[in-house]
Amino acid sequence: MPATDTIVSPSRERRTREDAPPGIERRRGAHALPRRSVAPARDEREIVVEFRGVSKLYGPGGVGLERATLAVRRQEMVFLVGPTGSGKSTIMRLLIKELEPTDGRILVAGRDLEEIERKKVPYYRRNVGVVFQDFKLLPTRTVYDNIAYALQVTGASRKQIRATLPDILRLTGLSTKLHNYPHQLSGGEQQRVAVARAFASHPPLLLADEPTGNLDPETSIGIMQLLYRINRAGTTVIVASHDNEMVDRMRRRVIELKRGRIVRDEASGLYGAREENTDELGERLKREVR
Amino acid sequence: MRPGFFLKEAFRSMRRNAVPSFAALASVLVTTLVLGVFIPVVEATNGAANDVRGRVLVDVDLGPSATNAEVARVRGELQRAPHVKHVQFVSKQSGYEEEKKLNPQAFALIGYNPLPDIFRLTPDRPESSNALRAELDQSSPLGTRLVSDPAIAAVQNRQAQTNKILSATRVIKITMALLAALLVIASILLISNTIRLSLFSRRREVEVMKLVGATDWFIRWPFVLEGLFLGALGGAAAIGLLALAKVTLVDPLANTVKLISQPDMIAFPLLIAILMGAAIAVSAAGSGLSLRRFLKV
Numbered sequence: 001m002p003a004t005d006t007i008v009s010p011s012r013e014r015r016t017r018e019d020a021p022p023g024i025e026r027r028r029g030a031h032a033l034p035r036r037s038v039a040p041a042r043d044e045r046e047i048v049v050e051f052r053g054v055s056k057l058y059g060p061g062g063v064g065l066e067r068a069t070l071a072v073r074r075q076e077m078v079f080l081v082g083p084t085g086s087g088k089s090t091i092m093r094l095l096i097k098e099l100e101p102t103d104g105r106i107l108v109a110g111r112d113l114e115e116i117e118r119k120k121v122p123y124y125r126r127n128v129g130v131v132f133q134d135f136k137l138l139p140t141r142t143v144y145d146n147i148a149y150a151l152q153v154t155g156a157s158r159k160q161i162r163a164t165l166p167d168i169l170r171l172t173g174l175s176t177k178l179h180n181y182p183h184q185l186s187g188g189e190q191q192r193v194a195v196a197r198a199f200a201s202h203p204p205l206l207l208a209d210e211p212t213g214n215l216d217p218e219t220s221i222g223i224m225q226l227l228y229r230i231n232r233a234g235t236t237v238i239v240a241s242h243d244n245e246m247v248d249r250m251r252r253r254v255i256e257l258k259r260g261r262i263v264r265d266e267a268s269g270l271y272g273a274r275e276e277n278t279d280e281l282g283e284r285l286k287r288e289v290r
Numbered sequence: 291m292r293p294g295f296f297l298k299e300a301f302r303s304m305r306r307n308a309v310p311s312f313a314a315l316a317s318v319l320v321t322t323l324v325l326g327v328f329i330p331v332v333e334a335t336n337g338a339a340n341d342v343r344g345r346v347l348v349d350v351d352l353g354p355s356a357t358n359a360e361v362a363r364v365r366g367e368l369q370r371a372p373h374v375k376h377v378q379f380v381s382k383q384s385g386y387e388e389e390k391k392l393n394p395q396a397f398a399l400i401g402y403n404p405l406p407d408i409f410r411l412t413p414d415r416p417e418s419s420n421a422l423r424a425e426l427d428q429s430s431p432l433g434t435r436l437v438s439d440p441a442i443a444a445v446q447n448r449q450a451q452t453n454k455i456l457s458a459t460r461v462i463k464i465t466m467a468l469l470a471a472l473l474v475i476a477s478i479l480l481i482s483n484t485i486r487l488s489l490f491s492r493r494r495e496v497e498v499m500k501l502v503g504a505t506d507w508f509i510r511w512p513f514v515l516e517g518l519f520l521g522a523l524g525g526a527a528a529i530g531l532l533a534l535a536k537v538t539l540v541d542p543l544a545n546t547v548k549l550i551s552q553p554d555m556i557a558f559p560l561l562i563a564i565l566m567g568a569a570i571a572v573s574a575a576g577s578g579l580s581l582r583r584f585l586k587v
Contacts, residue, residue: 119506122505123503125501125502126503130501136497137498138498140302140303150503153502
């Protein structure tokens with residue numbers, strides 16, 4: 001197993017928060033889980049994200065999501081696909097409580113998002129890493145400070161941050177860009193910073209909204225590999241993308257949306273493939289893109 | 291709460307957003323400066339108006355043949371009368387000398403002292419001068435007379451003049467109060483608007499912070515501290531300029547220009563304290579409050 005697949009944070013336990021939804025308890029030593037060669041029966045894993053008939057209307061006539069029902073289990077990697085306006089981003093924004101559903105219930109780790117009061121939202125968000133298409137980096141901070149900010153908001157001390165960050169920087173390949181500002185980085189590097197920030201506090205759930213939307217194929221593969229690696233280390237990952245080809249090549253569960261409705265939900269089992277490690281995935285993706 | 295971290299964040303954002311920070315500082319400086327000049331001006335004007343109003347007097351003329359006993363009796367009556375703040379006796383002789391000084395030729399022509407003994411009354415408030423006159427004057431057509439004495443020949447308060455003084459000074463006072471209120475409102479608006487603009491340019495930053503899981507106060511503290519510093523800095527600079535102006539311009543003039551040397555004018559240390567407090571409070575509160583709408587993510 002490649003060393004890079006192991007995401008070990010000595011301070012992981014430290015950030016176990018009481019505010020975390022009950023089911024999203026930190027997976028101590030997730031890296032030590034036995035590597036599975038075949039996807040286990042999905043029912044064995046607990047449900048992390050559940051949508052029950054969720055609708056979101058934007059004003060009269062504007063449908064963001066229509067009676068969507070879906071469940072994502074722990075350690076799954078799920079792709080949401082569909083054209084612009086199909087509801088992918090709506091799902092993401094609902095999941096980080098940036099939006100409230102018009103109808104239906106959303107449960108994350110068994111906890112109804114509606115029950116989280118406004119003041120508690122920040123604590124909830126610390127358990128959900130988010131990668132945005134436009135990166136949303138803080139322009140006035142260096143790479144290091146951007147990533148550190150995600151830890152600072154949780155109340156981590158400088159010492160704890162210094163202990164945690166090198167691992168994440170190594171994982172994302174940013175070790176040499178520490179002191180650069182976002183505008184001094186390429187798009188791919190900026191997105192790596194965004195992923196690093198989203199993953200800095202080792203959230204059990206990672207959302208990526210069009211993480212490769214602005215990137216060239218080569219760079220996209222790198223980002224996908226990164227997300228894949230994070231997923232294999234135990235984090236549930238949900239990726240929204242309109243790049244159908246890339247999604248197909250990832251051979252993971254795909255949920256397709258059209259005008260706010262779920263029109264396809266293909267489990268990863270359909271691909272029936274052996275679990276690849278990150279390097280194998282990267283090699284294959286590069287081959288197929290060529 | 292980690293003051294060290296928030297302090298560092300505040301300084302970082304001031305350094306990184308030098309231009310908006312400078313704009314905020316400048317607006318605090320200018321408004322504090324204007325207020326610092328205006329407050330004493332209002333005070334001086336009000337002082338001058340009060341000074342004029344203080345000259346509203348009621349003269350009680352005694353008959354030409356009033357005896358010492360009558361003078362003493364009338365003094366007692368006047369001291370007990372309502373609305374009287376101060377009673378001053380001006381005897382025939384001292385009145386004559388006073389007037390002769392002012393107008394020696396006229397009195398030389400007359401050749402004798404035509405003036406009666408006078409009680410010069412200061413009413414408790416300038417506005418009660420008319421009421422006081424009505425109470426004392428036997429021939430007054432107004433109301434009941436509480437004090438009347440056969441020894442009193444006439445009661446004068448130069449009614450027309452008094453009324454003019456009262457209405458003119460009242461207009462001045464109201465105008466000044468209005469101007470002061472407007473200036474304070476304008477200052478607050480100017481500062482909060484500058485802060486709002488500088489925050490608006492950083493709303494994306496705030497949004498990102500919220501999405502990463504920062505609590506409202508985690509984001510707000512650095513902004514409040516920043517406002518506090520900029521307010522203190524702007525206020526201090528303005529006060530420095532005011533002190534300079536006071537030492538170089540106002541103090542040398544104070545001996546010659548009466549308006550500036552009002553005895554009841556605000557003390558400079560108090561003025562400084564008020565201005566400094568206002569500058570800091572408005573900037574810090576402005577930063578914290580203006581941020582509210584950007585925190586709704």
